[in-house]
Amino acid sequence: MLFPKKLKLLFFFLSAPFFLLAQQGKLQALIVDAETNEPIIGASAALLDQQSKAYVQGAQTNVDGVLLFNAVDFGTYAIRITYVGKQDVLQDNIKIQATSGTNLGTIRLRDDGNTLQEIKVEGRAAEMKLGIDRKVFDVSQSLVSVGGTASDLLANVPTLQVDMDGSVSLRGSNAVKILIDGKESAMAGSDINSLLQSLPANAIDKVEIITNPSSKYDAEGQSGIINIVLKKNIRTGLNGSVNASGGSYNNYMAGVTLNYRDRKFNYFGSYNFNRRNSPGSGLRNNRYLHNNSEINNTEESSRKGINNTFKLGADYFIDDKTTIGVSGNLSIRDNDRSSSLFYTYRNHPTLNGTSTRTSTQDESDLGYDLNLDFSRKFRREGSELTANFSYGRDTEDGVNDFIQTYSSGMPNDGRINNTSEDGKVINIQLDYILPLGEDSKFEAGYRMIIRKSFDTQFSDTLNVQDNNYYPDYSISNDFDMTNTVHAWYANYQNKLTKRLGYQIGIRAEQAILNTSYFTKDPSIPVGQEETKGGLDYFRWYPSAFLTYEVGASGDKVQLSYTRRVQRPRGWQVNPFPDVSDEMNRREGNPNLMPEDIHSLELSFAKFYSKWNFISTLYYRRMNDVMQPYIYNVDDNSVTYSKWENLTSSNVAGLELISKVNVTKWWDVTWNGNFFYNKFEGNSDYDIQEQKGFNWNTNINTNLKFTSTWSMQVRGDYYAPNIRPQGKTKYMTGIDVAVKKEFMNKRASLALNVRDLLDTRRFGATTITPQINSSFEHRWMKRMFNLSFSYRFGTQDNSSKKRPQNDSGMDENGGNF
Template sequence: MKRFQFFFFFLAALLCLAPGLLSAQSAIIKGEIRGRVVDGSNGQPLDFATVSLYSAADSSLVGGNTTQATGDFVIEAPLGEYYARVEFLVYETLTIPSINLTKGARKVDLGVIELAPEAEELAEVIVTAEKSTMQMGLDKKVFNVGKDLASQGGTASELLDNVPTLQVDVEGNLSLRGSTGVRILINGRPSGLIGSDPAAGLRSIPANMIEKVEVITNPSARYEAEGMAGIVNIVLKKDDRGGLNGSFDLIAGAPLNLGTSVNLNYRKDRFNFFVNYGLSYREGPGGGSQTNTFFRPEGTFITLQESDRNRSGINNSLRFGADYSFSDKSVLTMAGIVRRGDDDNYNETRYFDYLNDLDNPTGAVIRGDNETEEEWRKEINLSYVKTFDRKGQKFSADIRYQDDTEREGSDLFNRFLDANFDPTDMEDELQRSNNTESSDQLIFQSDYIHPFGEEGRIEVGVRGSRRNIDNDFLVEEFIDQEWMSLAQFSNDFNYDETVAAAYFIIGNKKNRFSWQVGLRPEYSRFSTRLLQTEEVNDREFLNLFPSAFVGYELPNNNTLQLSYSRRINRPRFWDLNPFFSFSDERNFRSGNPNLNPEFTDSYELSHIKIFDKGSVGSSVYYRRTNNVISRIRRVNDDNTTITMPENLLTENAYGVEVTSTYDPTKWLRLSGDFNFFRAITDGGNLEDDFSADATTWFTRGTVRVSPTKKTDIQLRFNYRAPRIVPQGRNKSLYSFDLAASQDIMKDKATLTLSVRDLLNSRRWRYLNEGVTNGNPFRIEGDFQWRVRQVSLTFNYRLNQSKKRGGNRGDRGGDYGGEGEF
């Protein structure tokens, strides 16, 4: 009921605003701009050329249209001063200044507008005028990944694994600077495309739908406090130029990978329509091995475990919506997301058992798991943005509703072999599991920015969210000719979460010095319920999350910033869900309903140096985390293991990070990042061996060569050094990605051939060691989520030019960072 009260409250607020908006709209006096666009070389009219109208005061887009078959166009706009930009593929863009609509001249005829065909020698100008691959601000790094060659034909998960400071592990979990407490946003907001399982959500989003990725390492109070390591914001492709424009992609690869994506935008007058659609079918063969050794008084028990798997499925992702501009300063947007996934996965695991040594086998079991998954995710949101005459003054409000449903079913069998690994007379053991998960979430957010003085500003905002997740998990075994429920694996689990927050930020800048402080109080309440066993765990927290930023601009394009923020990492649904995984009957995984949130205090000193041919950003950081969450493995009496998350005492992490780009010539671009850190974990609240002291590093480097104006070749190298973790260590990992692209069809299209994991070396290798009830154990293994991939992508652009890397004039990037005014 509270959820609907919340929704109607916001709806009533919108209704209160509506009369003012409509009355302001009706008072606007419009004028008319017309003209005809022709080919300057032969006078032929150009059909579907784009004419965009911009405000002369602040260069904001006011409206636009496309030409008819005769080359004619008409644009309606309020009275004012404007300029226009006329664009058409393979023609030079033409800017028309000083267009004035007044009461005495409400109609302006621009006459015949001649566009000159684009000369071949202008190709280098286009290259230098486009966005750089990486833009660095003090609090935020922006990576324009839309044209990253290695990510073509892949998923968002694979794309993020190529972004500096980020890593994606073998299970698809995202980490930033070695920490997994990352908040993932889509277009600046929580999204149904991610859902309650971020790893699965990222694997379902085609990389071709993504324009850029923003990495915020020390967020201010304006951002929700969730995500102790920082925030990763994925920005999907969207254009607001006049007329119809977009891109189309076709993908084919091996292992079997077929897909297509469409990104379209159409703007006319005050309406702007956009749609992104991705359809893919992928097969992901993988597998691994593991050796379990358990030391007991009665002997040493050894299990050699081998697994082969193939994950396959069809995924559909649709995002659509429309903007309506009441004026050049007032925009209402309605958008929706629908995602459907149908997966068919098969996994076979073979267990070979030995006593004392590998010369004494005792038997074996072959376990098969044929799993089907069906998933629906839906989201609708309504947002309103209002800017004012004063630069920087802005009001925005956003409400969104998300609904997810996922059903999983598995048919499993155990086949028993004797000590010679030959089949026995025993019948196969048959089992099956069914899991239904449904969730819904309602989120409201409103923000206001008020500038003062020359460089100062005050920001205030509120945010509220309510989420409910229900999970029904049933496991059965075929016994005596009937299916019997296995009570230890079956239950109904319910999770409710409510978060309410507000924030206040004030900042200013004087000469080279800038500062900003903020405070965000958040109230959170979450409840877990095991319905069949009537176990209930209700908890609530009221916390304050301060932030502070101090910046100073040094001579010669050097900038320093010192920042602090306090963050929280709330346990995810699957971290709290106590149901055991059932695919691997020797190594179980479970959530922990008694898990508490992590709290992190983060300090960072950042520096940026910009020079003619590149830029260098460096950071020294320190994070102290209380109630740090770590997955702990324990051994049962029957030599099965259970891994579940638990709260340890603290983790102190500090390190240094360097990110850079360098273009020594027009045809060569170099970029890379390096991160060295130490993490000291105190797990003494549970057992002494759950503490860890890890010193490690990882690096990534990219070389991009453009031997011709239409050809690019890219090579990327990744390396992660070994890392000590509680109960063991993760071993080193390295990989290479290679890609090449060629522009075709008069630069309207591009073919890209990419090979991900060129040497087939991207394997997760690990070692776990510990003691349970006085008995030592050792588990060593490796796993590969997906083997080497080869993809061929065809990209066609409609009324768009290709974005290429190599910008000499855009090294500083986004300086709208915290503490920057």
């Protein structure tokens, strides 16, 4: 292989000379509780210009209660320190005059004596934060998602969309990498959507959106990375919470979380139960051009699921600098889906009249993962080595059967499909951070991930003459896939001037894909029943970020470039047909190539005292775009589609995110994404050039009527979006929630209504030389939900052994 020679170039890059550091000062203080004299973890501080009181920097206290501002320009400042339940502290006339820095000593925060009847915002965390390569959204206070799942919550995050199958899209693309606490969830197996629909929304603290990830992170993900950060308890002693909710259509959820922490150990565990029931409906019109016929159908469906998730783990704090953690997750999921479709046939040569199709799908899923984490902080401040080993397995067994009855006297159709999936993921990761000065740091690491899956399908077809089922070997098969990726990366961050900073990085990945597919057809000669395939390639993935700080208010301009990849999934390369829908047969392509993506962004962040916004101009070039391609329609109007590298595409857009604090008790957040999409034509597949302007927007408003009553309203609109063989239809909806806190804010009761106007429907049109197709589907009707939550335990936040980065991913930036 060629990659050893290329690695020499990587090591040469790591040893390249670095730029000189800019001269700036720093500001430091120790924040403690005035009553107990214990350090306070997570207190927020804003550094302000002394004269204008404009925002300069934001920071939080670390595990030792230390507050640190780095890279502060010489001058005179004020500092404001806030913490939940404590009085704000404002200190003026702080002078930064020497590179050695200024130490404010110990600052003591006293209890807030204000009465509960006062109307005020009480230490609410920043809802949005702009980092050097990400946007961070605090969703811990989201009301419209209370009693829902992670999928429900992600649908309320700016720039994200969730479709009828729970698939998450970022800027209109569902080719996105989803991480949980900075790691790929091995427990999800091949279906991250099912895991998101079983994860309760109230377990999530924040969501990180990384549209242009640096070389430190996996190169996979066309539109970027979504990192879901789960809530952590940092209080000492025994703490926990219980919650329960119930809603329309017999939807229920309940959970308990426990945490015990002392100076040497942290033990944590949780259990969550979720019962889902989503009634839906849909309609479809297919017009077949080769015989001028039509098939229309209407559908009523129901999706039900019972999910049980368990988590258990412990952290051992060997000393102030070394931590070992072990944790495990278990998920037991049972999902059922039933549907009834009514077909009408017009002008069809072989089909006429009507038919009714009823189908059921039962799936049982067992998934688990084991994680071992190690972190070691060194003498140099900020220097750290982290390591992670994880192993996960997910097994799923399913039965899908249908029966189709025709009014014209044609023979009935029937089929039973038995499926089994067994997926395993092994992950080994090492990361090292080395600060080289006030503004510079070097990062390097290695990751190996192995994904193995074995899928089997056995199909029986109804014989109408004796009303018995017999094996159908033409679609009975086994599919074995192993996907291995070795990755090495290096990043260097520094400043050219006191305002101009940069980060450059390189990632080298060796990707190896091996596939084997076996037919169960006994007529195939021995030795010919197996077909092997594979792909082995090495690529460089560079990244570069250039950031300029405008003025003293924390405003930023950032230019970034990254190269990324989108690799095919198992179902996209499995050549055996999926016949879950007899009228639409789909198959994978073992020769499918990965997409190659080049991404360029220019961002500007503006911070005012009551109004902040982020604007991003972006461009994305994608080669070898993977899409399902309809290549045939037979005489019975059955469509056949196959995954192909159809074309190349160019996307250019403008994304805007803005938050306005209208009053102390009312804020509004708005997000808009406006983009131009162009799919190039491909004569080999008879695809014409497709281009058009698309946009989507959402708005979220929070109102705090009193210290214990609050309300949230959210609305969204998604305009039609083009695809290589058609376009999606528009979609819109409104969610509303009201919350009441009581028992000294340890307990709360929330009522929310999802899709208040009952308007959310997903639809699309497909246009090919053989067929014009249009469909619309409503996967969930208007839903009411009532939720109760109670928190118990100590109020001491003084533990000194908390890792600084719970998400497993770096954060740098200003608060919203």
